[in-house]
Amino acid sequence: MNLPLGTLRFLGFHKLHELFGELQFRGYRCMGPAIEYDAIVFRELASAKELPRGVQAEQSPGQFRLTRDPRNRYFAWANGPQAIKPFAFAPRESLWQVQRDQEGALKFEPLAPQPAKTAIIGVRACDLAGLALQDAHFLKPPYPDPNYEIRRKSLFLVAVQCAEPAATCFCASTGDGPTPQSGFDLTLAEMENGFVISAGSEAGTEVLAALKLEEATPKQVQEAKEQGEAAAQKQSRSLPGRDLRPVLMNNLEHARWDNVAARCLSCGNCTAVCPTCFCHAEMDEPSTGTGESLHVRQWDSCFNEGHACIHGHNVRPDTRTRYRQWLTHKLASWHDQYGRSGCVGCGRCITWCPAGIDLTEEIAALGVNA
Amino acid sequence: MTMVANLSDKMLVPQPAVVVGRTQESPSIFTLKLRLEDGAAQAAFRHSLGQFNMLYLPGVGEVPISIMSDPEDQQAIGHTIRAVGRVTNRLAELQIGDRIGLRGPFGRGWPIENMKGRDVVVITGGLGCAPVVAVIHYILRRRADYGHLTIIQGVKKAEDLIWRDQYAQWNTHPDTHVMVAADEGGPLWPWHIGRVTDLFGRIPMQPDKAMAVMCGPEGMMVVSAKMLAEHGMPEENMFLSMERNMHCAVGHCGHCQFGGAFVCKDGPVFSWPQVKGLIAHRGF
Ligand SMILES: Cc1cc2nc3c(=O)[nH]c(=O)nc-3n(C[C@H](O)[C@H](O)[C@H](O)COP(=O)(O)OP(=O)(O)OC[C@H]3O[C@@H](n4cnc5c(N)ncnc54)[C@H](O)[C@@H]3O)c2cc1C
Ligand code: SF4
Ligand code: SF4
Ligand code: FES
Numbered sequence: 001m002n003l004p005l006g007t008l009r010f011l012g013f014h015k016l017h018e019l020f021g022e023l024q025f026r027g028y029r030c031m032g033p034a035i036e037y038d039a040i041v042f043r044e045l046a047s048a049k050e051l052p053r054g055v056q057a058e059q060s061p062g063q064f065r066l067t068r069d070p071r072n073r074y075f076a077w078a079n080g081p082q083a084i085k086p087f088a089f090a091p092r093e094s095l096w097q098v099q100r101d102q103e104g105a106l107k108f109e110p111l112a113p114q115p116a117k118t119a120i121i122g123v124r125a126c127d128l129a130g131l132a133l134q135d136a137h138f139l140k141p142p143y144p145d146p147n148y149e150i151r152r153k154s155l156f157l158v159a160v161q162c163a164e165p166a167a168t169c170f171c172a173s174t175g176d177g178p179t180p181q182s183g184f185d186l187t188l189a190e191m192e193n194g195f196v197i198s199a200g201s202e203a204g205t206e207v208l209a210a211l212k213l214e215e216a217t218p219k220q221v222q223e224a225k226e227q228g229e230a231a232a233q234k235q236s237r238s239l240p241g242r243d244l245r246p247v248l249m250n251n252l253e254h255a256r257w258d259n260v261a262a263r264c265l266s267c268g269n270c271t272a273v274c275p276t277c278f279c280h281a282e283m284d285e286p287s288t289g290t291g292e293s294l295h296v297r298q299w300d301s302c303f304n305e306g307h308a309c310i311h312g313h314n315v316r317p318d319t320r321t322r323y324r325q326w327l328t329h330k331l332a333s334w335h336d337q338y339g340r341s342g343c344v345g346c347g348r349c350i351t352w353c354p355a356g357i358d359l360t361e362e363i364a365a366l367g368v369n370a
Numbered sequence: 371m372t373m374v375a376n377l378s379d380k381m382l383v384p385q386p387a388v389v390v391g392r393t394q395e396s397p398s399i400f401t402l403k404l405r406l407e408d409g410a411a412q413a414a415f416r417h418s419l420g421q422f423n424m425l426y427l428p429g430v431g432e433v434p435i436s437i438m439s440d441p442e443d444q445q446a447i448g449h450t451i452r453a454v455g456r457v458t459n460r461l462a463e464l465q466i467g468d469r470i471g472l473r474g475p476f477g478r479g480w481p482i483e484n485m486k487g488r489d490v491v492v493i494t495g496g497l498g499c500a501p502v503v504a505v506i507h508y509i510l511r512r513r514a515d516y517g518h519l520t521i522i523q524g525v526k527k528a529e530d531l532i533w534r535d536q537y538a539q540w541n542t543h544p545d546t547h548v549m550v551a552a553d554e555g556g557p558l559w560p561w562h563i564g565r566v567t568d569l570f571g572r573i574p575m576q577p578d579k580a581m582a583v584m585c586g587p588e589g590m591m592v593v594s595a596k597m598l599a600e601h602g603m604p605e606e607n608m609f610l611s612m613e614r615n616m617h618c619a620v621g622h623c624g625h626c627q628f629g630g631a632f633v634c635k636d637g638p639v640f641s642w643p644q645v646k647g648l649i650a651h652r653g654f
Contacts, residue, residue, distance in 0.1 A: 096383045098428045098471065105407075106386040106428065106469050110377040139374060143382065143620035146375035153373075252651045279624035282617040286429035293429040297623070307625060310613050311454040321653030329627065336630025 005199060008221055009213035012194035016074075017048040019121075019158070019186075022210050028119035028156050031087075033077065038066055040080030042087075042120060051121075059166035059347065062356030069164075075122055075190050078166035081352055083275035084120055084127045088152040089134055092298040095147060095282070100291045111294075113147055119156040123184065125177030126169075126346035128159060130275025132183050136338045137278045156203060159184035163227050165235050168347030170360060172231075173238035176344040179228035189224035196224040237350075237360045239331070240367060242341060247367050248332040252324070256365045261320035263355045268301035270326065270349035270357075276334075276342045279307070302326055327359060381620060384426045384471030385411055389464050390446055395533065398453045400462055401438065403446040404472060417441055419508055420479030420501050420611060420639045424619050425449065425461060426471030433457045434616045434634070436500040437475060440508060447472070450500050476619045477638050480505055480583055480609060489517035489575040491603075493594045495524050495566070495586030501611040501638070502585045510543055518574045519546045524566030524590065528556030547574060566590070570597040577602030584610040588649055595642050608642035628654050 011019060020030050034043035035052055045051060054072040057080070058065045069076035090113070099107045131152075138148035162169070162178035171177030180187045185204035188195040196216045199205040216224075240247070271277040281300040284293055300307060302325045308315035316322050334342030343359070350358045376382075391403030406412040417437050426432040439448030453462040464470065482505070490509060494502050509516045521540060525531045531550060538560075541548040549569045550561035562569060573580075582598055584591045591610050598608055614626035614633040626633040629648045631640070648654045 098384075100428055100469075104467075104469055106471060108383050108385065108471060110383045112377055138622060140621070141374075143379065143622070144375035145622055146373065146377045146379070146382070149373055149375045249647075278622070280617070280622070281625075282432065282623060284429050284431050295426075295432075297617075300623070300625075302624070306615070308615055310615055315614065316653050324653060325627075328629075333627070333630035337632075 005201075005205060007205070007208065008196055008198045008216040009208060009211070010194055010216040010220055011188070011197045011211070011213055013074075015194070015211070015213070016051070018211055019207075020045070020048045022207055023119040023156065023158075026117075026207070028117045030119050030121055032121040033075075033080070035066065039064060040066075040077050041082050042080075042084070042122075045121075056164065057166065059168045059351045060356075061168070061350050061358050062353055064351050071192075073163070073190055075160045075162075075188075076164050078162055078164060078169055079124050079126065079346055079348065081273050081348060083130055083273070083346065083348070084123055084155075084157070085130060085134060085275050087115075087118060087120060087155055088131065089138065089148055089278065089280075089299075090151065092296065093147060094285075094294045094296050096295050098293055098295070110146070113150050115151045115154040117154050117156070119158060121158040121160075123157045123159045123180075124162055124346070125159065125180040126171045126344040127275055128157065128180055128183035129171075129174075129176035129344040130346070131157075133276045133334075133338060133340075133342060133344070134278060156207075157184045157186075159187040159200075161187070161189040161224065161228050161231070163190060163231050165231050166347060166351070167236060168350045168358075169235050169345065170237040170239065170347060171345035172235045174341065174343055174345035175242065178231040178235075179225075189227060191220060191223060191227075196220050237347065237358075239341075239343070239345075239360055239363060243335055244341070244363060245332040245335055247363060248328045251366050252328075254366055256362065257320050257324050259365070260323050260357060260362055261318065263357055264319050264323050265355055266303045266319045266322055267354060268303035269352045269354065271301035271303060272299065273348040273352045274330075275344060275346060275348070276330070277301070302329070327362060330359075331363070380411070381473055381476070384424070384432075384473045386469050387447070387472040389466050389468045389470070392464065392466055395450065398462075399450060400453070401448060401450045402461070402464060403439075403448050404470070405446050406472065407469070413444065415444070415447065415475075417447075417475035418479035419482050419504055421475040421477050422619075422638065423447065423449070423472050423474030423476070424616075425457075426473070427457060427460050428471070430460050431457045432471070432473075432617075433461075434476075434619060436504065436611075436638075438500055438504050438507075440511065450503070473619065476634055478636065480611075480639050481581075482508060485509075485581050486515050487517060489580035490519050491573055491575060491580060491582040491598070492519070492521045493582060493584040493586070493591070494522070495590040499585035499611065502583055505583050506540060510540070510546070513544060513546075517545070517576070517580070519543070520573045520575065521546070521548045522566060522569055522573075522594075523548075523550045525550070525552050527554045528552045528559045549573075567593060567597055570594075570601055573601065575601075575603075578604065580607065582608045584608065588612075592646075592650055595646065605642045605646070609639055610642065610645065611638045612640060612645070613638065 056069040159180035555563040617623040
């Protein structure tokens with residue numbers, strides 16, 4: 001039996017383990033939040049019992065600190081450093097291998113990843129928006145990327161509404177959150193004793209139907225909606241518009257670029273945590289004596305020294321041009337490439353910047369003519 | 371699982387190619403003639419002038435190299451390469467019969483059809499650029515189809531001009547003018563001494579119809595475009611081939627980005643109006 005999309009049900013806390021069970025029964029491993037090195041990351045969870053409860057994180061420029069949620073909720077944390085990007089765009093993977101035989105002939109073979117079917121529980125609206133941008137990049141004709149596509153199609157996404165955004169979040173201003181709108185299989189809104197749950201895909205409706213849940217009451221649905229609106233209201237940061245091309249592209253020689261270059265360490269943390277950055281390097285792993293070598297790709301960053309090197313010349317030799325590349329790509333050129341900004345307002349680049357650089361502040365400063 | 375992507379896409383995974391010819395052009399420059407091992411693939415290989423291939427040496431790496439051969443020559447794929455680093459130094463060691471990997475052709479080439487019947491100005495700088503040399507060869511083979519051909523090249527010192535003989539030989543073709551300027555001349559330097567920009571006033575062209583193709587240092591192209599405009603050439607008639615770091619050639623790796631453009635697929639050839647806003651700002 002299937003349910004129409006958008007059917008709203010209620011999943012009591014005491015039934016959360018049934019969601020895990022149903023997903024596992026369908027062959028998915030369940031990835032959910034876990035505490036590691038004082039941060040929240042996605043790890044495989046055997047059951048709902050392993051979900052950390054009452055964990056919250058205080059975030060500010062350059063700071064991430066775990067705290068206790070007085071309401072003891074499951075998803076009171078906003079986000080951790082790791083978006084869901086690594087599940088579809090692997091940090092490092094082999095693309096093809098080549099074998100040279102005794103006569104010197106070459107045989108090339110594409111290497112398809114074989115990811116386990118994976119359900120991710122606790123996906124945020126910003127992560128879904130980030131994934132949609134990665135889809136637009138990697139699956140675009142004429143050369144859709146098979147490795148990305150295979151991993152992407154192995155995913156089942158259980159989203160959750162953010163009731164308590166971090167101080168670094170500004171997804172309301174980018175239009176991407178805090179309530180998930182699309183791109184999920186199931187979505188949850190956490191209430192006092194359970195979740196309002198609904199499906200956003202065929203696969204999601206099948207799981208929802210199998211759970212045999214009560215319908216959510218109009219009061220619960222209303223509360224969930226209000227909770228999302230209140231969360232949007234709580235966000236203190238914002239960008240001054242959705243299309244910031246004029247602010248950036250008319251100010252390419254603004255003094256602020258020198259100012260931020262003096263603070264930026266060019267470490268690339270912002271690109272590593274950003275759910276939309278797609279840059280990667282390709283390299284060869286030389287033959288191990290068997291006449292075989294692997295062609296590998298690995299995440300790269302426009303802050304790395306060699307990113308823009310051509311022989312005899314580095315197009316971006318300094319931090320000023322590198323930071324300017326990052327911000328103009330993210331908030332301006334992305335519009336030309338994919339019809340919207342490349343920022344989904346997750347705030348990760350603010351939290352995980354060791355120098356505490358905040359792109360919303362940089363944009364505000366660039367808007368003031370020097 | 372139904373997929374939109376194709377794991378064995380020949381644009382994503384190299385195909386074996388055999389070296390069928392090799393010429394040493396100068397101490398560091400050589401030309402390879404390659405043929406795809408799969409006969410059907412070789413027969414089906416079509417490129418347009420100004421496109422490039424990714425050449426791959428197992429265990430070493432892959433590099434973007436322009437296609438030098440004539441688009442109508444379907445026997446072999448030609449590449450002229452300067453040995454400058456890890457991969458190109460190893461490509462220089464290849465001998466006839468050796469095999470390498472090849473992906474391509476990639477990118478957008480020159481609007482060679484639109485140039486028919488017009489005067490063409492070729493501008494190059496530094497060590498000379500394969501993408502415009504391919505244009506020169508193409509036009510010289512079809513000399514009657516094109517108007518005046520002017521080749522402008524600037525070098526710092528006289529001895530930086532490689533292929534001196536070739537410039538002299540090009541100069542003997544009908545309706546073809548070679549203008550070379552060196553900031554510092556040398557013994558028996560037959561060309562102009564001084565700045566390349568001194569030469570623009572002497573270009574035989576009907577400026578409102580002529581077209582320009584440029585390749586080389588970006589500062590030189592910015593100045594050249596300005597000079598051409600001053601001499602009456604419309605900006606939309608000026609084209610240039612850009613070089614950026616490239617790893618994937620299919621718009622995925624992000625290395626070749628120039629503002630919103632991926633040079634590997636939206637270029638490497640651009641019209642001047644497409645790039646002029648950004649090219650003057652160092653760092654894109
Ligand atoms: C579209 C296009 C067409 C081209 N066509 C031709 C052609 O027809 N003929 C030709 O000879 N060349 C051509 N090139 C240039 C050619 O691709 C490079 O010379 C080649 O990639 C150099 O690779 P390499 O491994 O030999 O040298 P590398 O060892 O990669 O580099 C040589 C030098 O450049 C610097 N460098 C380059 N990349 C990096 C990096 N990632 N990090 C740090 N330093 C770096 C190094 O410092 C080194 O000194 C073309 C380039 C493009 C983009
Ligand atoms: S730019 Fe920063 S805030 Fe925007 S999506 Fe990337 S990491 Fe998140
Ligand atoms: S160029 Fe920089 S900002 Fe743009 S995708 Fe690559 S790493 Fe991210
Ligand atoms: S070379 Fe990878 S995106 Fe252009």
